[in-house]
Amino acid sequence: MKQINIGILGCGTVGSGTARILLEKQKLISDRTGINVHLKSIADIDPTRGKDLPLADGVMTTDAGAVVDDPEIQIIVELIGGKTLAKELITRAIDNGKHIVTANKALLSAHGNTLFPLAAQRGVDLAYEASVGGCMPIIKSIRESLVGNAIGSIRGILNGTCNYILSRMTAEGCAFDEVLADAQANGFAEADPTLDVDGFDAAHKLAILNAIAFGMTINLEDVYVEGIRRITPMDIEFAADFGYTVKLLAISKQTNGAVEARVHPTMISHDNILASVNGSLNAVTVSGDCVENVLLYGHGAGKMPTASAVVSDIVDIARNLVFGAPGRIPALAYRPEAIRTIPVLPIDRLHTRYYLRFTAENQPGVLSKIAGALGSHNISIKSVNQKGRFYGDHTPLVMMTYKACEADMKKALADIAALHIVADDPIVVRIEEDNGGL
Amino acid sequence: MKQINIGILGCGTVGSGTARILLEKQKLISDRTGINVHLKSIADIDPTRGKDLPLADGVMTTDAGAVVDDPEIQIIVELIGGKTLAKELITRAIDNGKHIVTANKALLSAHGNTLFPLAAQRGVDLAYEASVGGCMPIIKSIRESLVGNAIGSIRGILNGTCNYILSRMTAEGCAFDEVLADAQANGFAEADPTLDVDGFDAAHKLAILNAIAFGMTINLEDVYVEGIRRITPMDIEFAADFGYTVKLLAISKQTNGAVEARVHPTMISHDNILASVNGSLNAVTVSGDCVENVLLYGHGAGKMPTASAVVSDIVDIARNLVFGAPGRIPALAYRPEAIRTIPVLPIDRLHTRYYLRFTAENQPGVLSKIAGALGSHNISIKSVNQKGRFYGDHTPLVMMTYKACEADMKKALADIAALHIVADDPIVVRIEEDNGGL
Numbered sequence: 001m002k003q004i005n006i007g008i009l010g011c012g013t014v015g016s017g018t019a020r021i022l023l024e025k026q027k028l029i030s031d032r033t034g035i036n037v038h039l040k041s042i043a044d045i046d047p048t049r050g051k052d053l054p055l056a057d058g059v060m061t062t063d064a065g066a067v068v069d070d071p072e073i074q075i076i077v078e079l080i081g082g083k084t085l086a087k088e089l090i091t092r093a094i095d096n097g098k099h100i101v102t103a104n105k106a107l108l109s110a111h112g113n114t115l116f117p118l119a120a121q122r123g124v125d126l127a128y129e130a131s132v133g134g135c136m137p138i139i140k141s142i143r144e145s146l147v148g149n150a151i152g153s154i155r156g157i158l159n160g161t162c163n164y165i166l167s168r169m170t171a172e173g174c175a176f177d178e179v180l181a182d183a184q185a186n187g188f189a190e191a192d193p194t195l196d197v198d199g200f201d202a203a204h205k206l207a208i209l210n211a212i213a214f215g216m217t218i219n220l221e222d223v224y225v226e227g228i229r230r231i232t233p234m235d236i237e238f239a240a241d242f243g244y245t246v247k248l249l250a251i252s253k254q255t256n257g258a259v260e261a262r263v264h265p266t267m268i269s270h271d272n273i274l275a276s277v278n279g280s281l282n283a284v285t286v287s288g289d290c291v292e293n294v295l296l297y298g299h300g301a302g303k304m305p306t307a308s309a310v311v312s313d314i315v316d317i318a319r320n321l322v323f324g325a326p327g328r329i330p331a332l333a334y335r336p337e338a339i340r341t342i343p344v345l346p347i348d349r350l351h352t353r354y355y356l357r358f359t360a361e362n363q364p365g366v367l368s369k370i371a372g373a374l375g376s377h378n379i380s381i382k383s384v385n386q387k388g389r390f391y392g393d394h395t396p397l398v399m400m401t402y403k404a405c406e407a408d409m410k411k412a413l414a415d416i417a418a419l420h421i422v423a424d425d426p427i428v429v430r431i432e433e434d435n436g437g438l
Numbered sequence: 439m440k441q442i443n444i445g446i447l448g449c450g451t452v453g454s455g456t457a458r459i460l461l462e463k464q465k466l467i468s469d470r471t472g473i474n475v476h477l478k479s480i481a482d483i484d485p486t487r488g489k490d491l492p493l494a495d496g497v498m499t500t501d502a503g504a505v506v507d508d509p510e511i512q513i514i515v516e517l518i519g520g521k522t523l524a525k526e527l528i529t530r531a532i533d534n535g536k537h538i539v540t541a542n543k544a545l546l547s548a549h550g551n552t553l554f555p556l557a558a559q560r561g562v563d564l565a566y567e568a569s570v571g572g573c574m575p576i577i578k579s580i581r582e583s584l585v586g587n588a589i590g591s592i593r594g595i596l597n598g599t600c601n602y603i604l605s606r607m608t609a610e611g612c613a614f615d616e617v618l619a620d621a622q623a624n625g626f627a628e629a630d631p632t633l634d635v636d637g638f639d640a641a642h643k644l645a646i647l648n649a650i651a652f653g654m655t656i657n658l659e660d661v662y663v664e665g666i667r668r669i670t671p672m673d674i675e676f677a678a679d680f681g682y683t684v685k686l687l688a689i690s691k692q693t694n695g696a697v698e699a700r701v702h703p704t705m706i707s708h709d710n711i712l713a714s715v716n717g718s719l720n721a722v723t724v725s726g727d728c729v730e731n732v733l734l735y736g737h738g739a740g741k742m743p744t745a746s747a748v749v750s751d752i753v754d755i756a757r758n759l760v761f762g763a764p765g766r767i768p769a770l771a772y773r774p775e776a777i778r779t780i781p782v783l784p785i786d787r788l789h790t791r792y793y794l795r796f797t798a799e800n801q802p803g804v805l806s807k808i809a810g811a812l813g814s815h816n817i818s819i820k821s822v823n824q825k826g827r828f829y830g831d832h833t834p835l836v837m838m839t840y841k842a843c844e845a846d847m848k849k850a851l852a853d854i855a856a857l858h859i860v861a862d863d864p865i866v867v868r869i870e871e872d873n874g875g876l
Contacts, residue, residue: 021586021728031653031776032585032768129583135729137575137583145567145575147470148459148749215469273735276714290459290746291573294736297711298729308728311586325761330470338469 003036004318007067009089010079011044014103017307019053035318041067068093075317078102083110094122101313103130109204112218116331126331127313132205133282135305136296142212143333149288151213153253156284157277158205160301161189161196162228162248167278173233198227199263206250212333214259222344226264235427238398239267245275258345265429267355272435348407353431359423360397366421377412379404394423441474442756445505448517449482452541455745457491473756479505506531513755516540521548532560539751541568547642550656554769564769565751570643571720573743574734580650581771587726589651591691594722595715596643598739599627599634600666600686605716611671636665637701644688650771652697660782664702673865676836677705683713696783703867705793710873786845791869797861798835804859815850817842832861
């Protein structure tokens, strides 16, 4: 039986999970593949991190460079995270002719346009299933299973922390800060939650998915990003009254020669299957012109689910090595020569429906003035909800609009602000009507 | 650019859809793969069937044998269906060293134990993604993405016709016969619906999934099968009162050295994501020890969704051919030497919860007698619903039991029948409590 030697960089959560699968599932994997996928080295600055793993002597090391330079190792698995050391080690490993597996969405969305061509030139595979959607095989599905489809759109719940927070806010009526603090205490959110709750993590993932779905260069800078900090239980309740659920969605759509790419709190109909995805789970719907829509659903993060995706990449590459077929599938789904720069539609040109919540002064004519300002910018109101609640001199005034252009909405909101009849900035949540038939 | 020549057998719904993708997406596919996947021939006894396709002269033929024997064709796509001619042509194509793509679940579940080893001996790939779940990449996901997981269970809505009928019965309160007739009139059900509504089609699919999930020989004969003909709107309504939805589920679970494998109407909690899968859509949840659960959801049948899966298989094999890597992934997910015969748990040894509806005579003591008979066979009742409805001298009496053994249930029901206090056979529906956390 052929043996493929693996070196893992980083023995944190996902690194130790990956090592555990390779060690404990060696027979299962060889029964399935006929390959002895062998963990030769695992490097971490803190060598005690491997102490719970049944490692043979010499497998754990603090010398990541030696792992990357080891001529017996064919596949380097980068699970350090971050964009500096990880990039350095991956680049060095590629130079050494090693194949790469990584879960590092931040790195790939920032430097993928350098790293993927580098790997292609050197003739090595660079696999990253675990970087998006944890154990859900979203990369493989788009790249291989939908190969005969022109992809139309992607709609995903791609950040477990946000979904966990919004689910609890919905179920319990708690405020964002309260749920975040509790999530941090329970390990469901990072001490610095910015990357998650401000939408950047989902944007990293969406930038990667867009590249493989549409055959475009990775374009993180132009993804519109808005987090969930301003969402309140009141908005969630109003949304429910209208039949909607609030989710942080990552959305991209192929339009005329451009791609919409945006991450923001979104109201979706209760009937949309994504509305049923709760807690830290992830789900993503991909539309293709042959399949209509396919949805994947599962754990988008966590030790073993993510490690499972890493191992699927390791095995894919090991099979390529044994069959002499590295490069069998272009890393970014398209041949490098076929990848184009496709513009991202500026958010100002988005047409969508909106939920607006104003904190209106309790004086006559406010509704008419707001409606007038919206109307003068071509924004039609579909429904209004003014619950009989008062906060001092103010009352929440909620409107759901028909489709409108974002630039018009901005102008209308500026006009409304200038009228001095509302306190605070309004809460603006985009509504996604298309549920893809699922 | 390398060219791979394709021959399609059968220009029916899926065959013409596959041809259409190959013809219309040639550039997209070559942009993605660097391969010219070329439709060389398509055979059908009725050559007029290709008339809507933009076929070059000589591509359409009535001579399937000539396609299978054509030395320039590397991949044969069998979309004839049935188990006689299809088997003959596939066998001949394998003998000729050609790689095979098929969507024929009936053939594979009946003769896979012969055909797969034949292909392996001849060193050709035999791919069948489209045979289960239409466009959902369930075969690829189990075989490749979950390669590091011991699979625990599969729960799926795998027959679109049954799901369509049950969804409409649920939404509209119509009777089975009425919805079936309407479905037949609208092309959602076959003229002879037996294969679908009696559960056999789902059983074919489950037998294939079990093989790749558990590394077992294909064992269709031992899959327990029960269709949806006896389900009434009344049962669906009672189920809803208890918080359940009725679905035809295909269920398999790895137990101690055996595998549960069964297809039958099943009550699942409204909270279970599978309960939200309506119409002709399919969905399947797979549990693995690393991922917990992954769900795929999409069109399980239909022209273009199924053709999309066929094309993904064609491209997979084309990539293998260009890279000299046929056999890269064992067709049945395990190396032939590692495939074992795993017994299927006899249905009598199943332990599950039950819904029972008796048509009870309106006389005193009936409930107590029925409860007594159940109790004497170790079956405990969790709840009872006796709506105040009367049908002549009878009234429906519904019970939900705690977990019980199927053999005990049969004995208890025989005892109850012997008491002559119920009319007709009771309606018995198994309840699936585990939603896999999804």
